[in-house]
Amino acid sequence: MNTSVFSVCVYCGSRPGKRAAYAQQADALGQIIAKQGWRLVYGAGDVGLMGTVARAAQAGGGDTFGVIPVHLLKREVGKTDLSSFIITENMHERKKVMFMNSDAIVVLPGGAGSLDEFFEILTWRQLGLHKKPIFLLNTDGFWNPLLALVDHVIDEGFADASLLNFITPLDDVEQLKTALQSASANQK
Numbered sequence: 493m494n495t496s497v498f499s500v501c502v503y504c505g506s507r508p509g510k511r512a513a514y515a516q517q518a519d520a521l522g523q524i525i526a527k528q529g530w531r532l533v534y535g536a537g538d539v540g541l542m543g544t545v546a547r548a549a550q551a552g553g554g555d556t557f558g559v560i561p562v563h564l565l566k567r568e569v570g571k572t573d574l575s576s577f578i579i580t581e582n583m584h585e586r587k588k589v590m591f592m593n594s595d596a597i598v599v600l601p602g603g604a605g606s607l608d609e610f611f612e613i614l615t616w617r618q619l620g621l622h623k624k625p626i627f628l629l630n631t632d633g634f635w636n637p638l639l640a641l642v643d644h645v646i647d648e649g650f651a652d653a654s655l656l657n658f659i660t661p662l663d664d665v666e667q668l669k670t671a672l673q674s675a676s677a678n679q680k
Contacts, residue, residue, distance in 0.1 A: 598629060
């Protein structure tokens, strides 16, 4: 973990999704990260929401730290003009490097990869392997089905209700900004 600057790991789609609000919120988050003097840690792609958040952070003069596995360099259009651009051998290494270089996790709308990243980081938190806050940017209710699934898992006895304490869903980027400011202040 980089202790000199608050680093926000963003998991999000390599596609833009169907709603304009997804890209608008990703752009706003990138701007906020830059304006706050935080560092963006993300999957190093220049496509979809990944590219949107990174370009917004860069446009604001923000520090960007991207991590991409070699097999996704072409598919996700590796964004080589980042402050730091790291190529890993595989997805597992990518996720580890992103996690180790971040202080907070933000999950924007995305697909199977974003779900994989979310559940891995949530599981690690549940097991006590980290205490980093996990924020779900619930743009237009995108994550409502996921939150219902987590409730179902708890209701069916496969997890304790305390699992919900590790997830903070937020409806818009302004709420997320406030939550990240609090997390940043608590880190110091």
